[in-house]
Amino acid sequence: MSVNESSSKLIFFVNGKKIEDENPDPEWTLLYYLRKKLDLCGTKLGCADGGCGACTVMVSIYDHTDKKPLHLAVNACLAPVCSMHGLAVTTVEGIGSTTTRLHPVQERIAKSHGSQCGFCTPGIVMSMYTLLRSMRKPSYSDLEVAFQGNLCRCTGYRPIIEGYKTFIEDWESNRTQNNSNACGMGEKCCKVTGSGCTEKLDDKPGNTFNAKDFIPYDPSQEPIFPPELALTSKYNEERLVFKGANVTWYRPTSLNELLQLKNEHKNAKIVTGNTEVGVEVKFKNCLYPIIIMPAQVEELKEIQITDTGVTVGASVTLTDLENSMKNVIRCFPIHKTRIYKEIVDMLYWFAGKQIRNVASVGGNIMTGSPISDLNPIFMAAGVVLNFKSVKSSRKVVMDESFFTSYRKNMALPEEVLVSIDLPFTEENQYFKAYKQAKRREDDIAIVNMALNVKFTENNKISSMKLSFGGMGPVTMMAINSCRQIVGKQWNDDLLHKVYSGLLSELNLDPSAPGGMIRYRQSLTLSLFFKAFVQISDELSANFSDRGTLDDRDKSAIGGFEHSIQKSSQYFNIPINPQSPIDPVGYPIPHVSAAKQATGEAVFCDDMPLMNNELFLALVQSTRAHANILSIDPSEALSMAGVVKFFSASDLDPQKNIFGIVVRDEEIFVSKTVTSQGQIIGAIVAKDQAIAQKAAKAVKISYEDLKPIITIEDAIKSKSYFPGCPKTIIKGDVDAAFKNADHIIENEFRMGGQEHFYLETQTSRAVPKKEDNEMEIFCSLQHPTEMGKIISNVLGIPINRINMRVKRVGGGFGGKESRSMLLVVPVALAAHKLQQPVRCMLDRDEDMIMTGNRHPFYFKYKIAVKDNGKIDGAIIEMYNNGGYCYDLSAAVLERAMLHCENAYYIPNLKIVGYMCKTNLPSNTVFRGSGSPQGMLLAENYIRDIAVKLNMDPIDVTYLNLYEEGQTTHYNQTLTHCTLKRCWEECLMKSDYVQRKEKIEQYNKDNKWKKRGICILPTKFGVAFTVKALNQGGALIHVYTDGSVLLTHGGIEMGQGLHTKMIQIASRVLNIETSKIYISETATDKVPNTSPTAASVSSDLNGMAVLNACTIIMERLTPYIKENPTGKWEDWILSAYSNCTSLSAVGYYYHPHTGYDLDTNIGIPYNYYTYGVGCSEVEINCLTGDHRVLRTDIVMDVGESLNPAIDIGQIEGAFVQGYGLYTMEELIYSPTGTLYSRGPGSYKIPGFNDIPKELNVSLLRGAPNPRAIYSSKAVGEPPLFLAASVFFAIKNAISMYRKQNNASLDFNLSSPATVEKIRLACEDHITEMVKEQKTSTPWNIIP
């Protein structure tokens, strides 16, 4: 094929518009093209890894046979733009907008409060939209599948599910049957019950949105598919060649052309879905100069049923594979399709929908990943692979010799995989496949297994194939284990033979990559056992020797029961508002929700590029502790488009030092790096790709030094930050221990947590031409402090630096102090070059350098009376602070002030250390140190319960704080609602009755257990540093009556601007629509405190109140003069009479300020209280778990906005759930972070939230110490997720009790699948011994 006969013009449609590009670069992704070439910034970049779904778009292909378009949700971050030829792309901008009409999908997520920061929203909207375009009546299961590939870090998913349930057929038909006016409350709707809306709300759940108001969904109103693509198939038939600077892209149209191309370019990369190659190129620095995309080669796309099975083309997508397998299963007898059934089941857990829509069967095989989900099935099934080259074609059985080493197989370079023959099964043949991952959905396997067993007539085994993923560098086959049981009966004897076979055959080296050695080995036995039980069950009809299996063993079979997510929200709305337009206390939606749902909301990197704008990329340390011997940027500087390299040598050493509390780190490291990810330099270039490439080309040579990584290392070397230890002593601790009836001594660990805000750190600096003025647009939580640091580094007064924050795509503490790592180099580069400079960190860069929640290690001794009352405690705590001081002291302080949680301990000594290690500097994260400190408290409460054989709820209640009691830092509790929350949660959760049911369940089920836990929280609200407890506001009223409001807090999804507008609306007595907040800027409100510690509504709300009150005082004469006039009349009168219509508001808490060193002062303004109860089910064989139900009662005072507050409670709960169960930071012993993207770091997904989630706001508990009697809510509910952790521990105890193992055992946080399984001691864990090694693959920091 010659290039001349091919087209080199890329033609596709975006939102109905034809795009023709004469010169597309094969290195561009669709996402890059949409955002940078077409300026369609609604589609977001969250990870570039296919793992978050923020970039979801709909790609439509016209099926010329069926004469209809097919719609697929696709990750634009992995889709090469060149693969779009002849296709139609729809982005969030293409379906609706606030200026024309919102699409119902956009409207419903906005109105149901499903968008907080909004960064994930366009992706979620597009997943839902594509689902609706693909099927007219989706079911709840379709909805679940559609969202498998989308993540949200803010909402906790419940409101999104609730809003989108209104599209599913059940909901629609209920709505029609019950009452056309009924709302989304279904049968609870007052119109259905006939009670009418006038009834008191007290005992009924409320509704944070009214589905009655939703625009009906009418599929016929959707934009039409581009007629040109429907009329002609010419684009599909075109042979394409796109030549870029580094890569040439071929799209052949026949198998012959494909084979010839592969013959000519043996090293060419075949790309089908690009879900593997795209990740290699982006994150593994792979460059493939020649790409061949066989999308138009028919032979690779065909699916054919043959006499012996089904032949599937190598390019068939996983979605098409699933659909075709389902069809075959429907048409053939069950016994023939046993392999296909397992393929379908496995595909449910394979990645997310967006990946499955493009990823190919051949791509999965040829990648040869040792944790591939399909390869174990294919190998156990003995599939045949059909390879072709120009010279030959051959059939290869996929057996143990196919993979030759890690990601390598026996295919020749010129060969192409054309198809795969998947055999039918026989009547006496059984096939099972399982996967175990950290998170059930959209996660790669830790271990997976496939078993293919054939029986003779008399139920003896005639052959068996058993394959495993995750047990070596390639998919492994347990050949010997299978060989030795041929001819044997299927019974207990066989089981034990296979166990011992697997233990010797799949023995992992203790330092094998992937870690979790004992768990992985246990899984091989557990998964086989599952298959054994399941096959025994299926065989039971004609098979007598079932060994010792009984009915309780059936719990080993299958996953968790499937059910529709249920929820309720209990709250009050004001009965007698002062004015009909007063919005305070009403569940009004987030003010930007609609814009977020349409993609119109502008995030920092969405801002249009200026003409001369440059891009910055960081050069990061790849060593944890090393002297820098040399830095050589010459290769980078020689690259076209590179403008400048900055390093320590560009700064006066004094200016190169910065820090938030203590100035102890360098902007650019000059001599010695003390952590991986530290910034050594920065490249500035004309475009982002060049900058990033050049940054990687900067050569650094190091002399390694010994790093300190773990808390234990730090303790050994006494590596602490100055000021340690910190100590608090209250009462007579010695006497308490002397008089104790029982002394409990233990230790406890808790891991860190990555913030995983969906929008990574972003900054853009624009120098002005005059007097060193500079505007800095950024995504961060503390603009004032960042401005101060920049001012110091640049030697420019703060009044020239305007820090502007429009909105932040999630912060959670991660953008409070560590933003300086990016914002300062960007400002410095812009200042030095006098050109605008921007940088948005890639997800891996962000995760490597910005630090996490602090891991903690605790040692404790508790003095207890016989009745369970705590009399004294000695607590030693250590946090892992990383390489610099940052906010580690604040985190430690919070942990020290919250390590009694909600319990009165009269005699208490706490000693705290901040460990200095060679990790990235850890920092604050929602709740600061309190989720760590409080977890400790709940751990010792349960230690006491075990020791005294008491129910933990009795120990809890006995020790719960009461009104008037004083904490260990001398603060007396007033308006304490703890016991009210406790009683209400006990009652609402039906704890006592459910506990009985759980006991029965546990008796009936041997391999699955349920557990329950209820626990309280008490969260102190205020900054302990007095100066931070102030807020500011600025209000301008314009002559048309419109109001521009600015205040000191930033909007990061928590609804702060919405609440501020509600307050202003009440005071000014005008509709919220008249009030606008544009941004937060330091030239409007100076000297602001960070938006942190949950106090921003309290502080800025009072300042807004103050500013609005001033305006109203000035307007009073005009109102009196014209009492029947309107707001606009009074404003005009005031203006005409030269009355200022601009006011500054200010507020500070006079009562707070605390010194930990002296334990003097009052740290908190008040407390937010709550209680949570969770029930879980665990799979004791695999370590998997499911949260069945959670009930939360939270005292948030008189809520300013119940929908926002409930959103904060649910979002915090799910984030806490991730913290305590699945989010695990994985470090190598030398300080390399392995978990650096959504592929390896798992935050909860849609299907992880409790199957039933009930949230109640405590009624009748006004808070006298904050704006309109409200309370802070951002952080306090997070800890209630610890109820899941202890419910899991409770379930493990039930299993241990059954197996006569001790109930006195430790479970550290997070309770991962690995820890749950290994704590479930049984005959399997007993067989798999812990192997010690001095060179583990990973360590716990």
Ligand SMILES: Cc1cc2nc3c(=O)[nH]c(=O)nc-3n(C[C@H](O)[C@H](O)[C@H](O)COP(=O)(O)OP(=O)(O)OC[C@H]3O[C@@H](n4cnc5c(N)ncnc54)[C@H](O)[C@@H]3O)c2cc1C
């Ligand atoms: C977010 C995410 C989640 C994932 N989850 C899972 C998971 O749960 N389980 C799992 O197993 N994998 C998972 N993967 C890996 C990946 O999606 C699969 O391996 C997928 O099947 C690869 O198919 P592809 O078409 O995208 O491959 P591509 O990236 O296009 O190609 C992969 C490799 O196969 C070669 N190749 C492709 N077709 C042929 C052919 N016809 N002949 C010869 N060589 C060929 C290519 O040259 C390349 O080396 C995930 C990936 C991502 C990004």
Ligand code: FES
């Ligand atoms: S940005 Fe594409 S999946 Fe995350």
Ligand code: FES
């Ligand atoms: S709203 Fe989903 S990530 Fe913020």
